[in-house]
Amino acid sequence: xxxxxxxxxxxxxxxxxxxxxxxxxxxxxxxxxxxxxxxxxxxxxxxxxxxxxxxxxxxxxxxxxxxxxxxxxxxxxxxxxxxxxxxxxxxxxxxxxxxxxxxxxxxxxxxxxxxxxxxxxxxxxxxxxxxxxxxxxxxxxxxxxxxxxxxxxxxxxxxxxxxxxxxxxxxxxxxxxxxxxxxxxxxxxxxxxxxxxxxxxxxxxxxxxxxxxxxxxxxxxxxxxxxxxxxxxxxxxxxxxxxxxxxxxxxxxxxxxxxxxxxxxxxxxxxxxxxxxxxxxxxxxxxxxxxxxxxxxxxxxxxxxxxxxxxxxxxxxxxxxxxxxxxxxxxxxxxxxxxxxxxxxxxxxxxxxxxxxxxxxxxxxxxxxxxxxxxxxxxxxxxxxxxxxxxxxxxxxxxxxxxxxxxxxxxxxxxxxxxxxxxxxxxxxxxxxxxxxxxxxxxxxxxxxxxxxxxxxxxxxxxxxxxxxxxxxxxxxxxxxxxxxxxxxxxxxxxxxxxxxxxxxxxxxxxxxxxxxxxxxxxxxxxxxxxxxxxxxxxxxxxxxxxxxxxxxxxxxxxxxxxxxxxxxxxxxxxxxxxxxxxxxxxxxxxxxxxxxxxxxxxxxxxxxxxxxxxxxxxxxxxxxxxxxxxxxxxxxxxxxxxxxxxxxxxxxxxxxxxxxxxxxxxxxxxxxxxxxxxxxxxxxxxxxxxxxxxxxxxxxxxxxxxxxxxxxxxxx
Amino acid sequence: xxxxxxxxxxxxxxxxxxxxxxxxxxxxxxxxxxxxxxxxxxxxxxxxxxxxxxxxxxxxxxxxxxxxxxxxxxxxxxxxxxxxxxxxxxxxxxxxxxxxxxxxxxxxxxxxxxxxxxxxxxxxxxxxxxxxxxxxxxxxxxxxxxxxxxxxxxxxxxxxxxxxxxxxxxxxxxxxxxxxxxxxxxxxxxxxxxx
Numbered sequence: 001x002x003x004x005x006x007x008x009x010x011x012x013x014x015x016x017x018x019x020x021x022x023x024x025x026x027x028x029x030x031x032x033x034x035x036x037x038x039x040x041x042x043x044x045x046x047x048x049x050x051x052x053x054x055x056x057x058x059x060x061x062x063x064x065x066x067x068x069x070x071x072x073x074x075x076x077x078x079x080x081x082x083x084x085x086x087x088x089x090x091x092x093x094x095x096x097x098x099x100x101x102x103x104x105x106x107x108x109x110x111x112x113x114x115x116x117x118x119x120x121x122x123x124x125x126x127x128x129x130x131x132x133x134x135x136x137x138x139x140x141x142x143x144x145x146x147x148x149x150x151x152x153x154x155x156x157x158x159x160x161x162x163x164x165x166x167x168x169x170x171x172x173x174x175x176x177x178x179x180x181x182x183x184x185x186x187x188x189x190x191x192x193x194x195x196x197x198x199x200x201x202x203x204x205x206x207x208x209x210x211x212x213x214x215x216x217x218x219x220x221x222x223x224x225x226x227x228x229x230x231x232x233x234x235x236x237x238x239x240x241x242x243x244x245x246x247x248x249x250x251x252x253x254x255x256x257x258x259x260x261x262x263x264x265x266x267x268x269x270x271x272x273x274x275x276x277x278x279x280x281x282x283x284x285x286x287x288x289x290x291x292x293x294x295x296x297x298x299x300x301x302x303x304x305x306x307x308x309x310x311x312x313x314x315x316x317x318x319x320x321x322x323x324x325x326x327x328x329x330x331x332x333x334x335x336x337x338x339x340x341x342x343x344x345x346x347x348x349x350x351x352x353x354x355x356x357x358x359x360x361x362x363x364x365x366x367x368x369x370x371x372x373x374x375x376x377x378x379x380x381x382x383x384x385x386x387x388x389x390x391x392x393x394x395x396x397x398x399x400x401x402x403x404x405x406x407x408x409x410x411x412x413x414x415x416x417x418x419x420x421x422x423x424x425x426x427x428x429x430x431x432x433x434x435x436x437x438x439x440x441x442x443x444x445x446x447x448x449x450x451x452x453x454x455x456x457x458x459x460x461x462x463x464x465x466x467x468x469x470x471x472x473x474x475x476x477x478x479x480x481x482x483x484x485x486x487x488x489x490x491x492x493x494x495x496x497x498x499x500x501x502x503x504x505x506x507x508x509x510x511x512x513x514x515x516x517x518x519x520x521x522x523x524x525x526x527x528x529x530x531x532x533x534x535x536x537x538x539x540x541x542x543x544x545x546x547x548x549x550x551x552x553x554x555x556x557x558x559x560x561x562x563x564x565x566x567x568x569x570x571x572x573x574x575x576x577x578x579x580x581x582x583x584x585x586x587x588x589x590x591x592x593x594x595x596x597x598x599x600x601x602x603x604x605x606x607x608x609x610x611x612x613x614x615x616x617x618x619x620x621x622x623x624x625x626x627x628x629x630x631x632x633x634x635x636x637x638x639x640x641x642x643x644x645x646x647x648x649x650x651x652x653x654x655x656x657x658x659x660x661x662x663x664x665x666x667x668x669x670x671x672x673x674x675x676x677x678x679x680x681x682x683x684x685x686x687x688x689x690x691x692x693x694x695x696x697x698x699x700x701x702x703x704x705x706x707x708x709x710x711x712x713x714x715x716x717x
Numbered sequence: 718x719x720x721x722x723x724x725x726x727x728x729x730x731x732x733x734x735x736x737x738x739x740x741x742x743x744x745x746x747x748x749x750x751x752x753x754x755x756x757x758x759x760x761x762x763x764x765x766x767x768x769x770x771x772x773x774x775x776x777x778x779x780x781x782x783x784x785x786x787x788x789x790x791x792x793x794x795x796x797x798x799x800x801x802x803x804x805x806x807x808x809x810x811x812x813x814x815x816x817x818x819x820x821x822x823x824x825x826x827x828x829x830x831x832x833x834x835x836x837x838x839x840x841x842x843x844x845x846x847x848x849x850x851x852x853x854x855x856x857x858x859x860x861x862x863x864x865x866x867x868x869x870x871x872x873x874x875x876x877x878x879x880x881x882x883x884x885x886x887x888x889x890x891x892x893x894x895x896x897x898x899x900x901x902x903x904x905x906x907x908x909x910x911x912x
Binding site: 052142144163167173176192196198199201290294295296297298305318362363364365366368496497622623625627628631632679686687688689690701702704 | 740747751752782785789792811814815819825855857861863864865871875876892909
C-alpha cells in the first residue's frame with residue numbers, strides 16, 4: 001500500500017537549512033546578550049583592573065546560550081505547529097489505515113525492573129497487554145519482565161504477580177519473567193543480557209520503564225512506522241507524565257503537558273534523522289542495535305569513568321555512527337510515564353542522571369560521531385553543569401560587588417544595581433528583560449496555543465488554565481535555585497569521585513511527608529541562602545532585592561519541599577481544577593484501567609508488622625505454591641564444593657532455628673537463589689515440630705492464612 | 718451411603734500423647750489450608766487418613782515426632798497422587814512435588830474441582846488432562862548471540878586526558894595533592910577578586 005511519507009524523502013539540504021536557522025538564532029541571541037553584558041561591565045574608561053570582570057562575561061554568555069537553546073527550540077516549535085511540519089515520521093501512516101492491516105514484525109516488549117512496586121509493574125503490564133489484545137495484533141508481541149531486583153521481598157512479589165498475571169490473562173508462553181543472578185551494568189546490562197539470550201528471535205524491541213504505559217494502538221503504530229522506514233534504528237516517543245498525586249508531581253506533569261508540545265515540535269524540526277533516545281517508550285531495531293550499540297568502557301573508574309551509566313544518548317550516537325537513523329515520533333498519542341512524587345526523589349534521580357551525563361564528556365570528541373549527536377551529549381552535560389556555572393556567576397557577581405563597595409567606588413544606597421555595577425536603568429532592564437523573555441515566553445506561548453486551539457477545557461477551563469500556569473511559574477521560580485544547589489553539589493561530588501548520601505530511600509506519595517529527611521537534605525541550602533542574603537543585605541540592600549527570588553527559594557527549601565510532597569494538597573488542587581491535564585480530563589482507557597486496578601490491589605490487607613520485613617522470604621519457603629513457582633524459575637545448578645554446601649547447610653539451619661532477623665540480606669538472597677535450599681527449607685519447615693522452629697516461624701505458620709479464605713501470602717486476585 | 722458413627726470413632730493412635738497428635742493435626746490442617754483446601758469436610762477426611770498412616774509408623778517407632786511423621790505422610794500421599802496425575806511416578810520427590818504444585822496452581826485445581834485434591838479414585842478426567850498440560854515457562858527457548866562493543870576512538874585530547882586520569886587514579890597521593898592545589902587556587906582567586 002502506498003504511504004504518504006518515508007524518512008528517505010527527507011531532503012538533506014532542507015535539514016541543513018533547518019539546523020542553520022536553529023543555530024544561527026541561538027548565536028544571534030547569545031551574541032546580542034553578550035554585547036549588552038560587555039557594555040554593562042565595561043562602561044567608562046577601560047583600566048587593566050577591569051579585566052577581572054571577564055570571567056563574569058564568559059559565565060554569563062555560557063548560561064545565556066544554554067537558555068537561548070531552549071527558547072529557540074520552542075520558537076521553532078511554535079513555527080511548525082502553526083505552519084505544519086511535513087517532515088514528521090508519524091506521517092508514515094495514513095489516518096485511514098486500520099490497525100489490523102498495518103505491517104508488523106516480531107517484537108519483544110521489554111520492561112527492565114529494579115525493586116519497583118510489583119503491583120504497579122504488573123498492573124501496568126496488564127493494561128498494555130489488554131490494550132494490545134484489543135488491537136487484534138497481540139500475536140506479534142512477546143512480553144519480558146527483566147528483573148534485577150535485589151530486595152528479597154520485591155523479587156518474590158514479582159514472581160507471584162507474574163505467575164498470577166499469566167494465569168489470569170492466559171499469558172504463559174507470551175509473558176516471560178527473567179531474574180538475573182548477577183546484575184552487571186545496571187539497566188543497560190539488563191537489556192543487553194536479554195538481547196544476548198533472545199534478541200535474535202525478534203526484529204524489534206519496545207523498551208519500557210517500570211512506570212511506563214503505552215496503548216496497544218501506539219505500540220502497533222510505532223512498530224509499523226519502523227516497518228515502513230527500514231533505515232530507522234530507533235524510534236522514540238514523547239511520553240507524557242501522568243498519575244501525579246502529590247503537588248510536586250502534579251506541577252511537573254502539568255508543566256510537561258502544557259509546555260512539552262512546543263519544545264517537542266521544535267526538537268523534531270532540527271533533529272530529524274539525528275534525534276535522541278531517552279531510554280524508554282521507544283522501539284529499537286534489534287539486529288543493528290546488537291551489532292553497533294554495545295557500550296564501550298570509559299577511561300578511569302566510576303563515578304566519572306568506567307561503565308557508562310546513562311546509556312541512551314550513547315546508544316543513539318553509536319547507532320547513528322553506524323548509519324542508522326534515530327527519529328522522534330513526537331506527536332504519537334498513547335505513550336505515558338510517571339514522575340517522581342517529591343522534590344527529594346527527583347533529586348535522587350537527578351544524581352544518577354548527573355553522573356551518567358558527566359561521563360559523556362569522554363565521548364564529545366570521539367571519532368565518527370555525528371555532530372548533532374555530539375550536541376545532544378553536550379546538552380546533556382550542560383543540563384547539570386549549567387547549575388554550578390549559574391552559582392559561580394552569582395557568587396562572582398556578589399564578590400565583585402563587595403569589592404566595589406569596600407573600595408568606595410559604589411554607593412549602593414543611591415543606585416539601582418545590576419549585579420555589582422551602577423548602571424543606567426534602561427540598558428540593564430533591557431538585558432534583564434531579554435533573559436526573562438527567553439525563560440518565560442515559551443510558557444506564555446504554550447498557554448496561548450491551548451487557548452487558540454480551544455483546548456482550555458481539557459486543562460480545567462480558561463481561568464484555571466491561566467491560574468495554574470501562573471502558580472506553576474511561581475513554583476518553578478522558587479524551585480530553580482534549589483535544583484541549582486542540588487546539581488552543583490552533584491557535579492562537585494562526582495568530579496571529586498565521591499558519592500552523595502541520602503537520609504532515606506525512595507517513598508511513595510504520602511500525606512505524611514518525612515520532615516527529618518527534608519530538613520537534613522535542605523539544611524545546607526537554607527543556611528547558604530541565609531548567609532548569602534544577610535551578607536548582600538548588609539553590604540548592598542539594592543542588590544539583595546535583585547537576589548531575593550533566588551534567596552527565597554533557598555531559604556524556604558525545606559518547607560517548600562514538604563509542602564509539595566503532600567498527597568493531600570495534590571488531591572485538593574485536583575478538586576479545585578488546578579494543574580489539570582488532558583490526560584486527566586479526557587484519560588485514555590488504558591490509564592483509567594490502571595488506576596482502577598491499582599486501587600483494587602492496594603485494598604489488600606498488609607501482612608502483620610512482625611512478618612512484614614521478611615514477607616517475601618516467608619512466602620517462598622512457607623507457601624507451597626509460591627515455593628514451587630520460585631524453585632521452578634531458578635536455574636538448576638551443579639552441587640557446589642564441600643565448603644559451599646556446608647555454607648548453605650549452616651544458613652538453612654540458622655534460618656529455621658533463629659528466624660530471618662538473624663540473617664543478612666545477602667545471606668537471604670543466597671538461599672533464595674539456591675533451589676536445593678529452597679526445596680529443603682519448605683520441606684523441613686512443615687516437618688519440624690514447633691519447638692524446633694524459631695518463634696518467628698511459628699507465628700508465620702499460624703498467621704499466614706488464618707485471617708482470610710485466600711491468604712494475603714497467596715497468589716491473590 | 719451414610720457411614721456408621723462407630724467407624725468414625727474407631728481410630729485412636731495407640732502411641733504418643735494427645736498433645737503430640739493435636740500438634741500433628743494442626744500442622745496437617747495448616748498445610749492443607751496452605752494449599753487452599755478450605756472445605757472442612759475434605760480437610761477432615763484427608764487429615765484422618767494422614768494421621769492414621771502417621772500413627773501406624775509411630776507405633777513402630779515411638780521415638781519419632783508425630784508432627785514430622787504426619788508431614789512426611791502427607792508429602793508421600795501428594796507425591797503418589799501427583800505421580801499418577803502427571804503420568805510420571807519415577808521422578809525424585811523434589812521434582813514431582815514442585816511440578817505437581819505448579820500444575821495445581823495453574824489449573825486452579827483446588828478451586829475448580831473442590832473434592833479432587835488427593836482423591837485417588839474419583840479424579841475428574843478434565844482435571845487430570847489439564848494437570849498434565851500445564852507447565853511453567855519463564856522464558857522462550859534461548860538463541861544465544863554475542864553483543865560486543867566496537868572499539869571507539871575518543872580523540873587524541875580525550876585519550877591523553879583518559880590516560881592521565883587513569884594514572885592519577887593509580888596515585889592517590891597525587892590526586893589528593895591536585896585537589897588541594899585546586900582548592901587553594903580557588904581561595905587565591907577569591908582573595909584576588911575581592912581586593
